[in-house]
Amino acid sequence: MPLEPNGSEKKRQSSKSWLEIQVPALLTSTARQVARAMKKNRAVQVWQQPTEVRGIWIRDKEGLKAVEAFQNSLPGECKSSPVMRRFTASDPKETWREPLADQVTPNLGLAPAWTGIKPGPKTIVLDAATAFGAGDHPSTRLNLRLLDACFQENFHPEPGLWLADVGAGTGILSLGMALLYAGPILALDPELASLRAVRRNLKLNPLAGPRVRFTLGFHQALAGPFGLMACNMPGAIILDALPILARSLGGGARVVFSGFRDQMAPEIIESSQKQGLLLHNEAHDQDWAGLCLIKQNL
Template sequence: MQWLELTIQTHPEAVESVSELLSTYSRDGVVIEEPYELSDDGQEYRILQGQPVIVHAYLPLDGTQEQKKQEIAQGLWHFSSIGAHFVGELQTRIVDEEDWANAWKDYYHVTHIGQRLVIRPSWREYTPKNDEVVLTLDPGMAFGTGVHPTTRMCLERVEQLVQPGMKLLDVGTGSGILALAAAKLGATHIEAIDNSSVAVESSKANAEMNGLQEQIHVVLGVLDEETAVRTAGQYDLVLANIIAHIIGSIAPQLAQVVAPDGLLVVSGIIEARRPDAEGPLLAAGLELVEEMKIDDWLALTYRKRA
């Protein structure tokens, strides 16, 4: 089988919008190629902040690809026409199945985050040093690998906040990277939820790869009112690395499931969209206790008053 590869170079602040557009048409998500420089013989890397980002998506050559390509091009034109962020020209090429299945692996390298966390893609070798905590990850296409600032900040907060024996909820788990880190750091019971079946399969596979399937329970679904009522006040720490308006829309449910005096960490928030998330969270009775920022991305930590 062959695939149509779509490639767009864009300003970092437009990555979220471009990725969301492409994900509507690409059943396996997108690949975000951030600019980086390699070190340690190519095994580690450093992201070049503020430089253009390349986003890839793949469409099967099933007779619908040209129509989808035109609709995507029209959507990209709307982004560029409003002038808020730079969005480059849509580039395409045809790739074979084998190339498609492995192309995204070139973009991921060993990543150091915080004081101890190390993200190791499953196809790369790494020997841990001292007390490093190594997460082995096979992200599949488009899910969290620790590269994006929002995931990086969430991982740093997980490292700082997780205590042995904690009960934790990861909303929008993606690859399961945050759940993996929490389990490696001592959380004993972790619920991970995502509305994407691809994400659920990826996170389950990653939990098994790390021998954490007994601590991490992954389910397909959303944090709706019924789920929030059933699990009210159960979680010492809740994580939601999504996007601002989604966080705002489920703010009451997020607040409900946090245990008294427990914490909620939300990310995926571009600074200009902060009110979309923060207003509803404060209205739900949560108190802001910490914030982190990388470029224009935010990670906010809230406490539920006892």
């Protein structure tokens, strides 16, 4: 009479051969491109970090064809760097490290929704498939860094005042402010694509999302006074909008500007000063600039 295999024997018999590929990436934009290529070429698991992407394929005939197609699609700077590892398991997740949020600041981490990472008091989950991306552009990260720097300085918007995210895009800055600060938040953008992206991202973040109200419109719709404002927009638009943005801020309120290159920062600082906004802090990343300014009490 044949014996029934025990649990460990069953597990061994059901084990499969897998191939893991690790691709270092110097830029977060490259990492995102690599992750998309992995998913397009049938990786069963993908884990993306700002400077590294890992993918797993089942090691059979079709899987190896998919791996070859993935390797052929790699950006030129990544073609010589992939590291491969074979392993055996009944489920590749058994040997898979838990994904971690991309910690942009001490108090704010970002995670694409497909990673399975849960939103929390310090984690924003984003739909990476939107037209505005997943928060990996330097200008977005600079804005978040400066918003968090204000928080670490114990800055708090005046109680009762709204906060504003002008040029909201995905709503990532709105969600960041909701995790850091008290008060309701206006997310303002003229694009229908932003409306759709913000709606999806608010649903993904039940802790921060209910505090955000989206309005479809341009900066001329601002009334204020606002206690804190974030603007991630091209420098030319910021310069054009400065009079309205400045008038919309309460005395002592702060505004964080990003979305422009280093060489444009001096002009924005000078123009802001004429509107009663004084430079408080600045940050730079890959030739992009971010500025934090304070509205003078008149």
